[in-house]
Amino acid sequence: MIKAVLFDVDNVLYSSSHQVEMARRAAVEAMVKEGLEMPVEEAFKRLEELVAKYGSNFNKHFDLLVGSQKRGNRIIAAGIVAYHNTKRTYLKPYNDTLPTITKLKNLGYKIGVITDGLAIKQWEKLIRLGLQDLFDTVVISEEAGAEKPDQKLFQKACSDIGVEPKDCMYIGDRLDTDIIGANRANMVSVRLLRGKYKDQKPSGLQDRPNYEIKRLGEVLEILKEL
Numbered sequence: 246m247i248k249a250v251l252f253d254v255d256n257v258l259y260s261s262s263h264q265v266e267m268a269r270r271a272a273v274e275a276m277v278k279e280g281l282e283m284p285v286e287e288a289f290k291r292l293e294e295l296v297a298k299y300g301s302n303f304n305k306h307f308d309l310l311v312g313s314q315k316r317g318n319r320i321i322a323a324g325i326v327a328y329h330n331t332k333r334t335y336l337k338p339y340n341d342t343l344p345t346i347t348k349l350k351n352l353g354y355k356i357g358v359i360t361d362g363l364a365i366k367q368w369e370k371l372i373r374l375g376l377q378d379l380f381d382t383v384v385i386s387e388e389a390g391a392e393k394p395d396q397k398l399f400q401k402a403c404s405d406i407g408v409e410p411k412d413c414m415y416i417g418d419r420l421d422t423d424i425i426g427a428n429r430a431n432m433v434s435v436r437l438l439r440g441k442y443k444d445q446k447p448s449g450l451q452d453r454p455n456y457e458i459k460r461l462g463e464v465l466e467i468l469k470e471l
Contacts, residue, residue, distance in 0.1 A: 247433060247471050249355035249381075249408045250464065251399075253417035254362075254370055256440025257461070258342050264335035265301075268328045269293070272307070275327035279320045281311060302363055336373045339439075341462045346379055348465060355406045357382040359398050359415065361422065364388050381406045394426030403430075414471075416464060420445045420452040428452070433471065435464060 255261035273281070273288040281288060288310065295306045307321045314320065350356055357380050360367050364387045371377040382405035384398050391397040403410050414433040417423020419442045427434035428451060436454035447453040456467050 246412060247354070247414050247468055248412040249357060249403075249406055249414070250349050250468075251357040251359050251402055251413055251415045251432075253415075253419075253423050254358060254360040254367060256418040256442070257416055257437050258376065259336065259338050259370070259374055260440065262440040264332060267335050268332040269296075271331035272324040272328035273310075276307070276311070276320045276324040279323040280314070280316050281320050282314060302366075333373065336370065338374045338376065339461060341460055342374075343376070345461045345464065346376070350379065352468075354468075355381045355408055357384070357402050357406060359384045359393070359402050359426075361386040361392050393422035394429060396426065396430045399426055399430035399432060414464070414468070416458075416461070418442050420447055420454070424454045425452045428454075435467065437461060 252258060269292055270285075270289055273292055274285055277283070277285050277288060283291070292306060292310055295309050296303075299306065307324045308317075311317045311320050346356060358371070360383075362385060364385045367385045368377070368383075371380075371383070382402050384402045384405070386392040386398060389398050389401055399410060399413075399415065403413055410431045414435060415423065415427035415430075416435045416437055417427065418437050418440050420436065424434045424436055424447075433456070434454045435456045435458060438457055438459050458464060458467070
């Protein structure tokens with residue numbers, strides 16, 4: 246019997262893929278306007294390559310993009326301002342996020358988050374989304390000392406709310422982290438087909454979800470079957 250429903254954050258509670266793309270595009274457009282010596286599309290492609298190489302939490306992407314170009318600090322600052330302004334604009338929950346969580350809570354389910362990332366960044370997202378007070382537990386990889394698919398994160402969430410893993414459902418968008426982790430932890434795994442990972446294909450039983458949904462609200466119908 247399912248007693249708790251746990252969520253990933255990015256591309257599950259809100260569209261992080263769209264948010265990040267729009268923020269990066271706004272940044273390079275602002276940088277080109279201030280004098281960055283390359284076309285917008287070339288700058289965007291180069292920025293994507295830098296993020297892929299150094300990771301999203303690296304804080305010198307714009308510096309590397311600009312290099313030793315004149316007026317470099319002004320160009321970088323323009324990019325930072327445009328990036329953060331746009332990022333905040335697109336940091337909004339999916340239309341079905343709050344209604345689904347509210348219904349689950351009203352039905353008596355424990356609600357939680359298991360997410361990878363820096364704690365400050367992930368908490369900032371939850372606070373700006375207006376969801377921070379809805380969860381019975383929030384487990385973030387930086388604080389837990391492990392990253393998905395490590396079972397440690399999933400086990401900690403269960404321990405926090407006093408529920409066995411077999412009585413938990415986990416909803417994520419990535420097969421290689423969310424679904425593998427939930428399966429290894431013996432949770433009911435649900436894949437939300439949104440964001441840039443929606444076209445991933447399972448490679449075997451270990452990353453095959455128990456269920457797939459296109460809208461978060463569909464989880465309420467699944468719970469009726471369990």
